[in-house]
Amino acid sequence: MAGLFYNMMKEEWRIHSTMFGSLNFALFPVMICAIAFMGTFLLPLIQASMPINDLVILIHAQYLMLGFMVGAFGLLGNEVMNRRFGQASLLAFSARTLPLSPRYIFTIFVLKDTLYYFFLWIFPLGAGFLVGSLFTGIPVFYPLNMLLTLTLSFLTGMSVVFFLSSLYQRSVQALFLFLVFSGLVFLGWFIFIGTNPTTLFPPLILVYQFSWHLLLGSVMLVLVPCCIALLLFSPDFQSGTKNYPNRMKPLIRHLNRFPNPPLAAKDVIDLWRSGSIVGQTIFSFLVPLIIIWFFLSLLDEYVSTIHLLLTFAMITGIIASTMYTWLCMFDSFSIYALLPLHVRDVITSKITSFTLLQVIPIFFMAVITFLSGQGEFLLPVLVLTLSVSYYVLAVSIWLTGLSPNVLVYNGRVMVQYFLLIGIGLSIFGSLTVMNPWFGLAGVGLFIPAFVLVRLGMRKWDREEVVVY
């Protein structure tokens, strides 16, 4: 066990240090620690503009999301590695070549993720806060308790993703039923009991009212989904020679008004047959957004619902833009490299498919807008969602071409990506604060988006066809 665990830790470190550079990456927890340390001194200032409760909620929501991301990356890790480093394979996926059971390897993998990310993300924040508290007179109990509750938030996110993905692996229908049931319970609670169910998130309650019972409840919230995931975990990969009806020809016919119909048809078939349209919509879109919405809605005492909604529209736009990565994750560019196609042809077809997928965020935001009683602002909300989504898509195309899943891990690209998004969003965020209808000005984002797409096409047409 120790050998596998040690090598998995080493492997995780090498993945990150290869992407960001050893020193840069080693400094990452130091930076978190320093920020937390300095932030402790700034707490009185922060408190003047933002209630501490909100800050606590936001930090816990962030760590819950980090848990989700780590869980999701763990499950897709092999795919990502293959694209980033060529024919790479993670130890977690080596059950066929090691004399160890897949369930055992998965257990070690979960333990590795827990410890690795605790020391990478959670401990530095707690340590910085703890050291800062020694100078500011904050009782030591608070940073220690925060360390505990953030760990529990993070682990809850990770274990819920493991649970949902294990359920998904077993039966898509079962997952669908589970999500519908959970959604109804959440919604029912919200409507009939009148409180936001997120306020019952045990790690969050623990921040204010520590009790051993609550701690046990929080630990169970981590352990139960994780244990069920381990029980449900199925190492059997589907194989066989099932026959499929021919969908290419009818799809090409249906899509013949769009540019490059066969390429768009391939995207549609890929998404459907791989199960990604269901899996990605649930794991990469609905689950994170619903959680963000519930946490954001906790702020409605301090921020008006429409402003929360417009902020949420921008967040939804960013998450919706990642649908471009759903379309680029199948196969490598080598499929197209054999054919008389320019890179710009493929990018154009991906934009077409991306446009078809935008039905999902439109529908989702419409539902959220009506549920929050802001139906009159539906138009600016939808305009903002779509314009942000296309703007971030354009940034992705310009920076990463057809390899968003790979190049986004390049440090320089990542910084440019966040800078460009940050600039665009801060402008439109400020506008909507002045007047919700200014959300309509989001259409202005289509101008830089158009320019970035054109520049991206020219850039990637000139670049060598890189086959990952």
Place this chain on the structure above:
Amino acid sequence: MENIIETKSLTKNFGDLTAVNAVTLNVRKGSLFGLLGPNGSGKTTMIKMLTGQIVPSSGNAHVLGLDVATDPVGIRTLVGIIPEQESPPSFLTAMEYLEFIGDIRKIPDLEQKADWWFDFLEYGDKRNVLCKDLSRGTRQKLMLTQAFIHNPALALIDEPLINFDPIMQDKVKAFFVSYTKQGNTLFISTHLLETAEEICSEVAILHVGNLLYTGTMESVREADRHLSDLFLSLVRT
């Protein structure tokens, strides 16, 4: 005789590594040209440059009269390509993949042509199976089909027989020979010397990016040598 491929001092560097070093060679129309070399000799890089998948660092190359650096898409319109690693799209069936190719290449009578290939390579029962579920050999058959289904004047194939059983190898070798007899040209890269000796009309030997030999198989035979002897004597020195 007309040259289908012409390269002059063709070079490709990847950082400090020179994968192909100043290669000058001509491939005549109607020939079955074998590019031979050990692993890592630069064969795949040569094919990638000749099909416009990567840009030469220096030198130039013309394929079917088109410049690889300025008109890669024009070249890919005219030629058929099979890369070293067979990679049909995972979630399309074999037939869907051919329809995908057919629509992009604007191939008339695709269905009849596909049927002929399914029959010829004996994998018609797999036409509606997802590519990811196909065996390596069947994937190679599908890649062979996509490379030849538009009847190109030139096909460039990286390790053409590596995933086939001996019966299928024999069939495909016979197809290659008859294909070139019709005036088409085949450029294959391989390290299987027996295969090259059996079917190629011209060969070139590449080692660590350098072109060590180029000539007809006839001249090799006239010198009373086996290709493997020639290859080993050049590569080991």
